[in-house]
Amino acid sequence: MKANWLKRTLYFKRPAGTSRGVMKAREVWYVILSNKSGKGIGECAPLPGLSIDQFEHIESQLEKVCLRPNYYIKSKDALKNFPSIRFGLEMAYLDLLNGGGQSYYSRYKPININGLIWMGSSDFMIKQIEQKLQEKWKCIKIKIGSLSFEKDLEILNLIRSKYSRSDIELRVDANGAFSTEEAKYKLKALSKFDLHSIEQPIMAGQWDALSDLCRTSPIPIALDEELIPLVDSSNREKMITKVKPQYIILKPSLLGGFSECEGWIALAKKNKIGWWITSALESNIGLNAIAQWTAKLKPKGYQGLGTGQLFSNNIPSPLSVNKGQLISKAYPMIKEVQSFISAWFSLEESFTLSTSGSTGKPKSIFIKKEWMKYSVELTRKTFGLERGHSALLCLPINYIAGKMMLVRSLQIGLDLTIVKPSLNPLKNIERSFDFIAMIPAQLENSLSKISKTNTVIVGGGRVGNPLLEKIKLIPTRIYETYGMTETLTHVAIKRINGMNKTEIFSALNGITFEKDDRDCLIINAKNINPNPIITNDMVELITKTTFKWIGRFDNIINSGGIKISPEVIEKKMSKIIKNRRFFIAALKDRHLGEKVILVIEGNKINISYIDLDKFEKPKEIYFLPKFKESVSGKILRKQTLLLI
Numbered sequence: 001m002k003a004n005w006l007k008r009t010l011y012f013k014r015p016a017g018t019s020r021g022v023m024k025a026r027e028v029w030y031v032i033l034s035n036k037s038g039k040g041i042g043e044c045a046p047l048p049g050l051s052i053d054q055f056e057h058i059e060s061q062l063e064k065v066c067l068r069p070n071y072y073i074k075s076k077d078a079l080k081n082f083p084s085i086r087f088g089l090e091m092a093y094l095d096l097l098n099g100g101g102q103s104y105y106s107r108y109k110p111i112n113i114n115g116l117i118w119m120g121s122s123d124f125m126i127k128q129i130e131q132k133l134q135e136k137w138k139c140i141k142i143k144i145g146s147l148s149f150e151k152d153l154e155i156l157n158l159i160r161s162k163y164s165r166s167d168i169e170l171r172v173d174a175n176g177a178f179s180t181e182e183a184k185y186k187l188k189a190l191s192k193f194d195l196h197s198i199e200q201p202i203m204a205g206q207w208d209a210l211s212d213l214c215r216t217s218p219i220p221i222a223l224d225e226e227l228i229p230l231v232d233s234s235n236r237e238k239m240i241t242k243v244k245p246q247y248i249i250l251k252p253s254l255l256g257g258f259s260e261c262e263g264w265i266a267l268a269k270k271n272k273i274g275w276w277i278t279s280a281l282e283s284n285i286g287l288n289a290i291a292q293w294t295a296k297l298k299p300k301g302y303q304g305l306g307t308g309q310l311f312s313n314n315i316p317s318p319l320s321v322n323k324g325q326l327i328s329k330a331y332p333m334i335k336e337v338q339s340f341i342s343a344w345f346s347l348e349e350s351f352t353l354s355t356s357g358s359t360g361k362p363k364s365i366f367i368k369k370e371w372m373k374y375s376v377e378l379t380r381k382t383f384g385l386e387r388g389h390s391a392l393l394c395l396p397i398n399y400i401a402g403k404m405m406l407v408r409s410l411q412i413g414l415d416l417t418i419v420k421p422s423l424n425p426l427k428n429i430e431r432s433f434d435f436i437a438m439i440p441a442q443l444e445n446s447l448s449k450i451s452k453t454n455t456v457i458v459g460g461g462r463v464g465n466p467l468l469e470k471i472k473l474i475p476t477r478i479y480e481t482y483g484m485t486e487t488l489t490h491v492a493i494k495r496i497n498g499m500n501k502t503e504i505f506s507a508l509n510g511i512t513f514e515k516d517d518r519d520c521l522i523i524n525a526k527n528i529n530p531n532p533i534i535t536n537d538m539v540e541l542i543t544k545t546t547f548k549w550i551g552r553f554d555n556i557i558n559s560g561g562i563k564i565s566p567e568v569i570e571k572k573m574s575k576i577i578k579n580r581r582f583f584i585a586a587l588k589d590r591h592l593g594e595k596v597i598l599v600i601e602g603n604k605i606n607i608s609y610i611d612l613d614k615f616e617k618p619k620e621i622y623f624l625p626k627f628k629e630s631v632s633g634k635i636l637r638k639q640t641l642l643l644i
């Protein structure tokens with residue numbers, strides 16, 4: 001078994017306030033275990049000021065774990081002073097045992113969760129509350145202690161003046177903000193708002209005072225921070241029997257993982273104490289694991305697991321929140337997406353990818369991660385993408401275009417929405433996006449909504465004149481891209497709508513072009529692929545960084561000694577044949593060697609050959625009900641011709 005780790009900084013969409021201060025970013029560490037059968041990923045997510053993990057020693061301890069993963073997996077106490085690492089390792093091992101792809105527990109059912117209201121100005125907090133109520137949450141948890149106590153009471157009064165407990169369950173979290181002297185007074189003042197509970201009213205470690213509060217408080221008390229330093233089972237039992245809280249709150253990241261939390265649950269049940277589970281500001285990898293474990297336990301009441309939407313550069317997640325429930329997205333790509341994410345963070349330096357096969361026989365090629373990262377940086381600079389920008393993945397993940405959208409999300413920190421690939425990916429989506437990559441057919445079927453997107457790149461096939469006409473007045477910046485699997489998608493782009501529309505492809509920064517003796521393009525992109533990439537694309541080379549695409553060399557038709565480019569004819573005929581797919585091809589001919597034919601999808605129609613030269617005019621026309629096409633929607637010409 002091999003192991004590695006890496007660090008990731010998560011940035012809050014807006015500063016997150018608690019009584020302990022305001023966070024703008026937080027750091028997590030991923031642990032990846034690998035063997036011949038797959039990869040498992042876990043997350044170490046300690047919180048400064050709350051975790052007992054020694055932050056200055058986390059990475060050195062992770063190095064030790066990665067040198068001897070089996071030892072640390074088997075040894076229960078080896079990581080007792082690093083509960084977050086223990087949790088991450090437990091996660092990764094569970095994932096590995098279950099085949100990878102972030103499969104920690106097999107079954108998942110919707111989980112009722114509370115809506116978290118972060119500290120801030122009273123206006124800001126009220127705005128959050130109103131939004132949660134509009135979204136039909138049934139339980140709201142409010143952080144208190146950063147404002148004056150009078151403001152906290154004012155906000156709670158505002159809620160209760162409109163909503164009773166039967167409408168909204170209210171929880172408050174003091175994070176130890178009350179002094180022991182003022183705690184009883186404040187608990188009494190809070191009690192008139194019919195609260196479900198208050199979390200950790202005073203600082204941890206004051207068992208006598210806590211015991212008294214739990215016995216006399218008019219509001220049930222839930223302990224959170226109190227549990228974190230109790231790494232020994234004997235101390236846990238002493239605290240429970242001494243304090244006798246009404247509830248305990250379980251944070252696997254801070255308590256040492258699932259097995260440790262299950263020990264706490266057994267202790268709570270023994271003492272007839274309630275409990276619920278909450279996250280600790282993990283990325284979506286950790287949150288996903290905790291959600292799967294929680295679903296397995298089938299707990300009662302509302303859990304605290306809805307924090308995955310806080311970060312501007314989170315990991316793509318299989319979870320979403322709907323009306324106060326955490327639900328699992330059931331789309332086919334999720335297993336592939338999560339497996340790729342695990343592989344991306346692993347020790348592997350490269351991927352084996354398959355070309356589409358649309359212009360020839362599919363082949364396997366090796367792609368290094370460093371090349372993919374460089375490609376991402378080119379895309380970021382070219383289109384002005386920044387952390388937090390929204391993007392849509394609507395292409396198959398098993399091909400390079402889909403993989404690169406994932407890598408862009410991970411490297412830049414894009415807010416990525418993932419949908420099942422289809423010809424109309426925006427059909428059920430109302431939100432706007434900053435960036436989308438599509439094939440021409442997807443663009444054509446999304447025209448009614450595409451104006452909500454800032455930038456669209458189109459690849460996987462040429463954009464024909466009928467579509468160009470439809471998009472010319474759309475305000476969205478739409479670019480046709482030139483690239484292939486070997487170039488990690490686009491190496492050149494051209495604007496195809498608006499005032500800056502052009503027929504000339506321009507290279508991305510640092511990439512140059514030349515031609516071979518066939519007039520085919522040669523791509524020089526050393527940071528993406530160390531060797532020159534010789535294509536079968538015939539071009540008019542304008543400069544070392546610009547060209548005009550003519551057609552495929554392997555499509556060239558030799559008819560009576562005249563070399564004819566099908567793509568040139570297709571461009572001319574696109575003015576005549578509209579709203580139909582068609583292509584020009586060749587069939588063997590006894591007199592000409594090859595004869596030009598026209599293949600049209602659909603029923604018979606009348607065709608005129610205006611603007612075609614003598615040798616360009618098709619000798620025969622074939623109508624087929626349906627063309628053969630690739631997964632990405634490209635017409636497979638050779639396969640389609642077999643239908644004639």
